[in-house]
Amino acid sequence: KQEVTQIPAALSVPEGENLVLNCSFTDSAIYNLQWFRQDPGKGLTSLLLIQSSQREQTSGRLNASLDKSSGRSTLYIAASQPGDSATYLCAVSLNQAGTALIFGKGTTLSVSS
Amino acid sequence: DTGVSQNPRHKITKRGQNVTFRCDPISEHNRLYWYRQTLGQGPEFLTYFQNEAQLEKSRLLSDRFSAERPKGSFSTLEIQRTEQGDSAMYLCASSLDPNQPQHFGDGTRLSIL
DSSP, rough: OOOOEEESSSEEETTOOOOEEEEEEEEOOSSSSEEEEEEESSSSEEEEEETTTTTTEEETTTEEEETTTTTEEEEEEEEEOGOOEEEEEEEOOOOOTTEEEOOOOEEEEEEEE | OOOOEEEOOOOEEEETEEEEEEEEEEEEOOOOEEEOTTTTSOOEEEEEEEEEEEEEEEESSSSTEEEOGGGGGGGGESSSOOOOOOOOEEEEEEEESSSSOEEEEOEEEEEOO
């Protein structure tokens, strides 16, 4: 059974710091991996999607890497801003047919000004 | 692109009542997903439609739950004889294909009195 773990559960940093969020999964046979952001009381916003054949994806200040063989992904946020404060969720898709996502519990990030 | 729309945003009901939620996906997306999220947890997959066909159901979807997607457009999720444990945020997502991100609505928060 696929399990997704995110560490740390919570993180507080001052504005301007670079930071890394970690995601690990137990079964390396994934179809793709996605990172989402969730603001309180809201739905999820897709940040980055990495196909199983890719090593990384970048969007603005965000960079996500994928090491499928070791079952790990990282989300790197450069020059953090207070507006980055949110919960960040990692999810893996197991196959092309079903594409149901298996989520971690998330990392809650707080960036202080 | 008007995004995924969910109604109602909040639903408060007494235990034992039936409730129905609606999801309108992004118009060109043929794939639609329902998830459930409780406080401090990541979303858990409930069911998946491709067009009007319900192709995958989680074991979390007990026989009190039923989902439909008539004509492959909007979808409804009904919970019969609600229980305290049904209190959660119910999220809907849609996508164009398995290589594209899933786009989420803001969810329907269900509270059982």
